[in-house]
Amino acid sequence: MQAKVNLKLVDEVIKSWGADPAFLIPMMQDIQAQYNYLPRPALNRLQEKLNIPLTRVSEVATFYKTFSLKPKGKYIIQVCTGTACHLRGAPRIADSFMRELGIEVNGTTKNGLFTLSTVNCLGACALAPVVKVNEDVHGQVSSDKVKKIIEAYAARKK
């Protein structure tokens, strides 16, 4: 789902960083915090207001893995596949999420609620296998817990 972009909000972000092209990355981070991805109209606005070539925006936006040009779900599920989590069954956890949500890794559900991704290490190996949903950390996840996690977030109010 493409987000409707409020250019006023983008302008505010630009203003808060003093419209300095050196702060392109934090500006993009602020925009992504708002929309969960980088909508093209917002990027075009950055290019215009900062007076930099569009290729510069494209280079930065595609270089960093944190930035997404595709719309992401409301809840971003990060399944840790670091060494400790891998040994404690992370691949199976990822499979469970894929099966339950009916999407591949890096896919987004049709209702726009969940995006599934795998990450290399969340640095919480004692809790392996770890799953992070937005800012919540779920430790010692098992396949039957996967369903509960999904249901808990799906039941949340907007």
Added chain:
Amino acid sequence: MGKIKLKIDGREFSAEKDEYVLDIAKREGFEIPTYCHNDQVSREARCRLCVVEARWQEGGHSRIVTSCLYPADEGLMVETNSEQVRLVRRVVLELLLARTPEAKGLAELAAEYGVGKNRFGADTDFGKCILCGLCVRTCREVVGVEALGFRMRGVLKQVGPAFAEPSSVCIGCGACYFVCPTGHIIMTEKGDERKIWGRTFKMEKCSKCGRYFAPKYQLEWINSQTGVAMDRLSLCQDCK
């Protein structure tokens, strides 16, 4: 700044301090192969063909460095064609050949370095581009448009207009096409149309001889940058 002395292949030369080794070597007649080097644009040491062996102490350790960006200083000793240098160049050539076997002069150079059957096999995922960045730097520094840039990183890195869409700032000058060492960039001309990077440009006719010679946007760009009147720009190079 100031004069310094350095040795290239055992012979002593004088040069400016911090002058790049490639420039000194070329001036003194040494042959160092390059693929991403052009005097008109800045250097990024991407093709890795210009490697030489640099040593600061007689009999000391040596380093393989890219001569195009290696500043000279007093007492530097450079080998431009040692066993080690040839070995590194040979591997670079093998990799380049895997990506772009048809590139101008590459096969001859490879033969010279004894590259036979290529162990890497043909690599065709992103065309013939070797990511030398000459087109990007030309567009930025010579043309002044910045329609081209890199996208992604690592093995997915590609060159092209922003977001891989036809660029709105491209003037269709074709400088990237002419400067590309491998023929990765494709430009076609048919009648009054020129196609490049997925965009079609209308060509202008020379007001004297009537042949199509340049895209309208390019003439307008030159006009806006230099102030040369449009009616003077509407003459092709031959009729000027």
